[in-house]
Amino acid sequence: MPSFTPRLIVEPDDGMEPVREFIESARSSLLIKQFTFTEDSFVQAVIDRKRAGVDVRVMLNAQRSGGDRANDDTYDRFQAARITVQ
Numbered sequence: 710m711p712s713f714t715p716r717l718i719v720e721p722d723d724g725m726e727p728v729r730e731f732i733e734s735a736r737s738s739l740l741i742k743q744f745t746f747t748e749d750s751f752v753q754a755v756i757d758r759k760r761a762g763v764d765v766r767v768m769l770n771a772q773r774s775g776g777d778r779a780n781d782d783t784y785d786r787f788q789a790a791r792i793t794v795q
Contacts, residue, residue, distance in 0.1 A: 738764040
């Protein structure tokens, strides 16, 4: 598991790797609040942390203001992985 040194991540300039490294660095808990969470590598990294024994809890928006329900698949994947998700 990579070591993570706290630092400011500026998106979208810094890209996905620092975010993935941050998720992968969680050792005891990982709390996420995200409006839209659809990047497969991030979803899998969160599931992997749960499988590694990390206490993972996630809050997702049910839908965007236009009615799009982009998080439905992610919600289902987290529930299947026994991640606390709302």
